[in-house]
Amino acid sequence: MRTKPLREWFFYTDFKGLLHFEEEPHLQQRQSFTIATAIKDKRFLNQFYKNLQRLEGPLKYDRYPFVSDCWGEWNYLRVDVSPVVYNNLDLQTGDLSFSYQQSQKFNPSALRVDSRGYILHPFKEGIDGVFGSDLICDLSDRLSYDITGNAELKLGDITHRILKAS
Numbered sequence: 001m002r003t004k005p006l007r008e009w010f011f012y013t014d015f016k017g018l019l020h021f022e023e024e025p026h027l028q029q030r031q032s033f034t035i036a037t038a039i040k041d042k043r044f045l046n047q048f049y050k051n052l053q054r055l056e057g058p059l060k061y062d063r064y065p066f067v068s069d070c071w072g073e074w075n076y077l078r079v080d081v082s083p084v085v086y087n088n089l090d091l092q093t094g095d096l097s098f099s100y101q102q103s104q105k106f107n108p109s110a111l112r113v114d115s116r117g118y119i120l121h122p123f124k125e126g127i128d129g130v131f132g133s134d135l136i137c138d139l140s141d142r143l144s145y146d147i148t149g150n151a152e153l154k155l156g157d158i159t160h161r162i163l164k165a166s
Helices: 042-050 133-138
Strands: 008-013 019-021 052-054 066-070 073-079 085-090 095-098 102-105 119-124 127-131 143-145 151-155 158-164
Touching: 042 052, 042 066, 042 102, 052 119, 052 127, 085 133
Parallel strands: 008 073, 085 127
Antiparallel strands: 008 019, 052 066, 066 073, 085 095, 095 102, 119 127, 143 151, 151 158
């Protein structure tokens, strides 16, 4: 990233994985976010997620632990659960979908369960995405949990063990 951005913008990813622009990020009151206010521009989303990274060290803005350098402007991100919420798994292609037609390859052996019970899948180095409620519902007949908090995902004839994240 550059040492000094042209401009700084602030965004929020909700529990459904929708990305929203925050007009008044420094106010403690909540803005109203809906599907209508979500960003849908594919070119912007591609650039945003391609450059997304977790901030290390002391944060410039406490509530924004992620940043994406898009065309020389820094886009700070705060999240409900994770910057990436997977909403669909195409079992034919092996694509995990998130945020309006963004996708990546699914790797079942990389799945983990966090302390809150969320199923995690690596998005990129240092950032995990979570399975959203829509995807969990779609996979509910293939998922099972044991009393220790580990899970299993059955895909065809193969059962993938999902261990607790460390």
